[in-house]
Amino acid sequence: MKQYALLVLLTGLLSTTSQGQQALTREPPLVSPEIHDNHSVTFRLKAPTATTATMSGNWMRSEGFARPSATMQKGADGIWSYTTDVLSPEFYTYSFTVDGLRAIDPNNAHVIRDVANVSNALLIDGEFANLYKVNDVPHGSVSRRWYNSPGNTKRRRITIYTPSGYEMGKETYPVLYLMHGIGGDEEAWMGLGRASQILDNLIAQGKAKPMIVVMTNGNVSQDAAPGEGSDGYTKPSFMLPQTMDGKFEETFGDILTFVDNNYRTRKTKAGRAIAGLSMGGYHTAYISQNYPNTFDYMGLFSPALNNKPEDHPQSLAYQKLDLKLKKQMDNGYKLYWVAVGRDDVPILLAGIGDFRKKMDTIGMTYEFKETDGGHTWPNWRKYLTEFAQKIF
Template sequence: MNNQKILKKIWSLFIATFIICGAQAQEIQQQRGVEVVSPEINGDNSVTFRLYAENAQSVTVSGSWMEFGQNLEMKKGDDGVWSAKTAALEPSMYHYNFILDGVSILDPRNPKALRDGTRYASTLIIPGEASDVFQVNDVPHGAITKVWYDSPTLKLNRRMYVYTPPGYANSEEKYPVLYLLHGGGGDEDAWSSLGRANYILDNLIAEGKAKPMIVVMTNGNAEQSAAVTDWSKQPDASQSFGPGANGNEQEIIDGMTKFPNSLVNDVIPYIEKHYRVIANSENRAIAGLSMGCLQTQITAMSNPGLFQYIGCFSLGIHFNTPFDLISNNILIPAYDQHLETMKNKLFYVGCGKDDFCFEGVQTLLKKLDEHNFECVYNETEGGHTWANWRIYLADYAPRLFK
């Protein structure tokens, strides 16, 4: 028998086995009467979760709508299906995991999932007016391109995501640019997957609430070439410093300013060379959340006049180590030096009332007020969450390039 016939026989056996196993699994499920629907969004916006785990000892739900460390207990039915029901949830996007006998897993009945750094979670969207802005609606859609570029500053070939608005490919028009930075633990994928930035812009542009713009979503981890899913080798973490980092003061400051320097020296020149942009400060905006907000402040305040629009989400001026080094050596001197003469069109600050960065944000607001520098402040419910950061982007984008 030649090799081709052998391969055909093996393939036929595989298909037959697959069909038989699938039929047996379906028959077993039908015999047991097990039909699992999860998640099920109820009419009052509560959610019922279900998991078939006949031999499990305990199952809970860990969800982004709950406080850190809290879990929702699931109860086991006679059919081996564990279930739990939440209280009514506000319209928004949420992520969750099942904790099965101490092990975090995705919801096997839910095809919608996302990645946040190295963590994967199932997702759901509670419909309503507040979540309409990031739903996939029947409107013209922009495009996201994964762009590789050289970064001489970081000595790496790196990747960023670039959103171009509907109509970009078929026009000769030039567009303003928003540089949008993620938080700690995230990467260039974060603002599109968790933040749903492209859908927010699609919907706002379609409604005439925001001007068509290019959005550049970078990887703010100076030691990484791209997201963890595309690492060919482990990044050299010694090249980047963060909270709790070792090293002398100057090394920590240098580590925290590496990406802002690369943004100015590598990213912006690349975008303005390869895309149809209006390359002036009145058509250049920057915004970031958490770590990205720190990088936003470093970039904007170290380069006054580069951006006419600055957005700070969930971070301010902080004095916990090692952020005190940046605050005392870069931010406060820059604010004191430049705020009197800066003529920015918008300085936007957003923070949740329960955010652990709330105090530092108030310090930032006091510094702005000290210099009679006007800002737009959006204080929301909740904490350091994507639910808030989507709100801030949806509020910030319509204010740009007016």
């Protein structure tokens, strides 16, 4: 009984001490970001000893891959702040730079990785950006699966979305194979791409057919995204070996085999679509040529067709491409869709122009969409949203 009383006393003392310490150090919470009713946003950062502070956000108009920044103002309380103009509905990312050092917002717990950069995220809802929200609709499931890739002599990781009701049913589903850009991996479309939210919402609205979405890792030198594979917590790299040398195209059949053997898929050309952004658009073009009777729907989002496959003549995937393209056309398909922002980098736009001329020369039909903006996730999310409504 004495031991119990002593334990109660000690617990009470520790609790009182802890609460006292919290009270002594507690400060009013710093709100950042603060989204105002008119959709302008104020960002705040407490850095009383800093001499300079700027911020960069993906709503700022960029030139090519360079992103501009805005100067933050320092208050007498040591809090730096910046308020944007009115922002359109969108999923945004941003970061700070304090005395030359890039930093995330310590008051915003929502962070996201893009290659090796970590940024904060915020969502201004409304209009099409409502598709990026988790709404009160039936939700699909997302799993990370490991498949055997004999062509790469390793097991590799992919991300797979199955629509609501898949686990409880018996019906078969069409499959969209969705690929990332350079520096990305099997996590990219789930994070910055908001793929599962887009599919959940479109399917719930009856604007897209229920489908399986397979998000691949196009870096065949990896078995998985950094921190998720056997290499451990390696630093993400913008350019990895064997990303655009034909090896991913040559071994794509390993993914097709795994998906068809482990999921209730429609194993026909009409039941398969393939799409990707930037490097993934490049992969889409050449995978669909090397598997010419496999996909009825192709989506190239800002495709990096400025990269020349003829620079890798050793790859079987890049041999006789003109004949493969003609065969793909002759086999028939339902949609070949190319989309790009008019403000994208000139060398990439030139590569797309050259590829379109080749298609025009042989009479290959395709849809071409040019939008505002450049080589950015806001465009690629919109492209996925539109493409998903056109397939199956």
